[in-house]
Amino acid sequence: MTAVSEAVTSSALRAREATVRRFAFTDMVFRAATRASAILVLVLLGGVAISLVAGSWEALSKFGLNFLTTEAWNPVTENFGALAPIYGTVVTSAIAIIIAVPIGIGIAVFLTELCPRPLRRPIGIAVELLAGIPSIIYGIWGLFVFAPFLQTTIQPFIINIFHSVPGLNSLFAGPPYGIGLLTSSLILAIMVLPFITSITKDVFDTVPAVLKESAYGIGCTTWEVTRRVVIPYTRVGIMGGVMLGLGRALGETMAVTFVIGNAHRISASLFAPGTTISATIANEFTEADGALYTSSLVALGLILFIITFIILAIARYMLLRIDSRTGA
Amino acid sequence: MSTAASLHQSRKRKNAVMMALCVIAAGIGLAWLALILGALIYKGLSGVSLSVFTQMTPPPGDAGGLLNAIYGSIIMTIIGIVVGTPIGVLAGTYMAEYGRFSRLTTVVRFINDILLSAPSIIVGLFVYELMVRPMGHFSAIAGAVALSILVIPVVVRTTEDMLNLVPNALREAGTAIGAPRWVVIRSVAYRAALSGIVTGILLAIARISGETAPLLFTALNNQFWSSNLNAPMASLPVTIFQFALSPYEEWQQLAWTGALIITLTVLGLSIFARSLTGRREDR
């Protein structure tokens, strides 16, 4: 009796062992595959970064740190500086994010908490659709439809309102060209909205119902649940969505080049033409033939990397501080 | 007592205001969409006809279609997605599952986030140096690789975020019944995060389907029909770019029509993918 049961157990054990070994093997393969992919991503994306450094070497060794502080951009005398595009990039992206984040989160709250169930998916898809419109169409639409509208109605109106308010009058100084920093910020805000909205909506959906129900249970309003439970739970995910959006805003080229006015100047007014890093690259790269000129354009790309790097570091630091304060 | 009542009132009021703002936000989003889509349909729809899908891109002054550009875009987008998505999803899986706390993950995440904002023309130049110059000619495959490099950061970012949001209790439940790690990842984590991962892939498709800059220096473009992956291939965005900025009416019309086709395709894909993942969510 015992012999039989022992035999059964040992064969079961053997089978079990084989299965475990097989599982362990598959697991190892899968693990290796994921790890290899992570390394491949590192190699590939690192390669892009390295090729940037190599390409910009000539300009950086010629101009040094002056490259960052010079406003001039003169292809004739080959004197290049990145200050104006840096300024334009930071300002347009910041305004775009400031506009798009509240609207994006608002839409996500609307979709997860308020919207009648049958309408949720159509509206969600509709917002995602904004991401599918080719960026050149945003550019053409901005140039032909949006900019003339701003030029004839909104901009004169704002200039009139603020012309006697100190500070704001230089921020919104004329003449109304229609195209300029603010116009591109608005176009960028529309373009990043779907990124922020769809990611935020998706992470809102992952909040365990138990958490929300218990908050509702102690009498919280929808806003309080959103503010105190949903957003804190999903803040890293929201941050990811904002990063995706910011990434697109910083790197967007075609749409911006049509509506920013492309002037290598820094003006206090948001209505004035300016330029961004990616707009400069897209505008001038195809026609640049001097080695120093080309190298300066690639160096602009490298600076964009560094800007992104700094913004990311700040974002991570802020998240860390929130974490340590809440003790989570 | 009255303070409690007034507190209740003010909380309710605040709630109503915030919720109204959310509705307004949704209204704004939809209004923008309506405005741009309206312009797109207004300008593009009149050019939609059978010949758009059956004829090649014409020289200026002639009638024609976008067949070669549509074909090229589909081929390169598919290859870009097929190459980029698995790498992105697997890398995201490593970062969220196996190596959540490893140093490799931190480095990859940082580089990945930086590359989200890389101007796509830079990616095009990288692939140009990597493939076009060594091969000695422009090719569709180089274009597809450039697109896949744009796909990867988007997919990595969304996959990692979505997997991180899967509650650990689910994974522990899987492990407790003896499932090995990869089974847990496949059947529990992926399933829980599916909708988000699909969103990431859709955003990636949406992003690359309109990209001009990385294709200009890799796949170039082609006026004629070409199905040779090793030769320059036409694509919708580059064609739209060239036609939209030309002085000739026929070309401008085709540019708007092409833009409408891209947008409607992304719309169709979104609905299709949503209906797939949606059904699973309902179950």
Place this chain on the structure above:
Amino acid sequence: MRHFIRSAAVAIAMATASTLTLSAAWAADISGAGATFPYPIYAKWADAYKKETGTGLNYQSIGSGGGIKQIKAKTVTFGASDAPLKGDELDSTGLAQFPMVMGGIVPVVNLEGIKPGELVLDGPTLADIFIGKITNWNDAAIKKLNPKIKLPDQAIAVVHRSDGSGTTFNFSYYLGDVSADWKSKVGVDKALEWPVGIGAKGNEGVANNVSQTGGAIGYVEYAYAKQNKLTYADMVNKDGKKVAPTAKAFSAAAANADWNSQPGYGVILANQAGAESWPMTSATWILVYKKPDDATATAEALKFFAWSYAKGDKMAAELDYVPMPDKVVKSVEEMWGKDIVDKDGKPLFSGM
């Protein structure tokens, strides 16, 4: 560490697998790349040529700078540029250069009540406007040129190209030729540090900004002015004669030029002598290797160019381009027969 090695091995294997599938190379079509300005006419010729001979020739506009880079990197059979290469650069790279087709650049304005061709400008005045010295439409210099029309008291809004462009090169070359001030302060290039104005992308962007902004002035290729029905200005040319932008005036400038004075026919057609010459005429050039690696492809390309010279004139005129004068074509084809050879020194071109 072992994990790392194993994963690295997998990564390398994946990479090699993906490159292996590519190395199965087969011959690529004839392709050319470069200047944006001639793209429509090259596309038109290529289409007609394919219908007639079955040979496809794919030209793509990636910009003149891009075209020069690509032919140097030998990724294309021919490059195209709106700005000619200098003689020493042609010699050091072993490239042959010849002009293919021409066009005109036109100043366009947006002034109420002024119709196309009513306004007259001359070179120095145009330079002063774009340098920011003349800022109002009722300036004495403009009034002097236009005694008959009533000029408004309106600020001039300058619109220029923001992207690097052969159009800007030719335009600034002209301004530099007529104004020493322009030459020393702004200079001549495909992209400039503009003293005033807003930058718009492409001819289309300039055309659109000019037509939307009151008091604006810009410069575009002739086809854009014509297709968008913009108000163009007439110019006073080098001989002091008033000319309107027409195909005839562009041809006159080309006919008066001494094409053999520069290596590679690199003559800039701005400010040519002749009573009928339009002062802002421009040509666009083709670059091929004198001793190409792929002789067959280059021979095919030359056949296409010869065909375009011979049969493309009508198509060019339809799209508002100006064909090359016959004597230039003859000289170019003689140069092909002499200079462009295969590895054994045999000419690649032997007439049509």
